[in-house]
Amino acid sequence: MSRPPSTVADVMSRKVIAVRPGAEFKEIVAAMARWKVTALPVLEGEGRVIGIVSEADLLLKEEFRDHRPGLVGQLRRPGAAAKAGSERAETLMTSPAVTIAPGASLPQAARLMAAHHVKRLPVVDPHGMIQGVVSRSDLLKVFLRPDESLADDIRRDVIDRLFPLSHHQVHVRVESGVVTLSGDVSDGALAPVAERLARAVEGVVNVRCELTAEET
Structure with missing residues (x-):
């Protein structure tokens, strides 16, 4: 890649x-x-x-x-x-x-x-x-980067690293450069961090964070 x-x-x-x-x-x-x-x-x-x-x-x-x-x-x-x-x-x-x-x-x-x-x-x-x-x-x-490339980078460099235990529960959707993060994560306090890091990925237009903390 x-x-x-x-x-x-x-x-x-x-x-x-x-x-x-x-x-x-x-x-x-x-x-x-x-x-x-x-x-x-x-x-x-x-x-x-x-x-x-x-x-x-x-x-x-x-x-x-x-x-x-x-x-x-x-x-x-x-x-x-x-x-x-x-x-x-x-x-x-x-x-x-x-x-x-x-x-x-x-x-x-x-x-x-x-x-x-x-x-x-x-x-x-x-x-x-x-x-x-x-x-x-x-x-x-x-900003001409394909949506698929952005999604791959965000999943690998943001989601997998921040949420090693619950990364499989996070959905990363990218449409026209706009990223939507959704799903349940093990540590809800890290949701704003995930949004900030996703926004910093080159080529991202905007980020919508819909992550929620999983119930214990």
């Missing part, structure tokens, strides 16, 4: 579309349009990530096309006017880039994206060298 995806390395794209620091504005726009991406890592040398240029960086040129921000505007958005006048990746990019390690968990990647309001993260090794790119859509791949 194949191991379910649990780290960034499991779901990231290893084909990286990137640009060099000297890439020109129109070259960057063309690359984004061709590959249908909203941001590109900027690489130097053998592949070290030094920044990332996004649609937001490029759109500053359009935003300030017919006017420049005043003093207050420049204080509120430092660097915006400079980027609006830039022509190459090295002056357009946001640096340092927000990156993540291949071994990071999928929840860690999701939280990092949310905290920095980004849709894609360059994946780098300890030396900052590009390994891949992970996107929001990559993180959602985990």
Whole structure:
């Protein structure tokens, strides 16, 4: 049985579309349009990530096309006017880039994206060298796991371990990623623990716990 995806390395794209620091504005726009991406890592040398240029960086040129921000505007958005006048990746990019390690968990990647309001993260090794790119859509791949695979994992890793004496009385049903646990267990106090552990299985959408303590 194949191991379910649990780290960034499991779901990231290893084909990286990137640009060099000297890439020109129109070259960057063309690359984004061709590959249908909203941001590109900027690489130097053998592949070290030094920044990332996004649609937001490029759109500053359009935003300030017919006017420049005043003093207050420049204080509120430092660097915006400079980027609006830039022509190459090295002056357009946001640096340092927000990156993540291949071994990071999928929840860690999701939280990092949310905290920095980004849709894609360059994946780098300890030396900052590009390994891949992970996107929001990559993180959602985990929810494509078959219901049968989820049920097998929950029974083996949760039910059999928590309830070694009464595991045969527990029913695990999974429909469209939603897990239902039902039946009688030897220790009713462990029912909330079973629900929490089942919810932590990668690919689970929700858990309904209907476990009850067997009568003595």
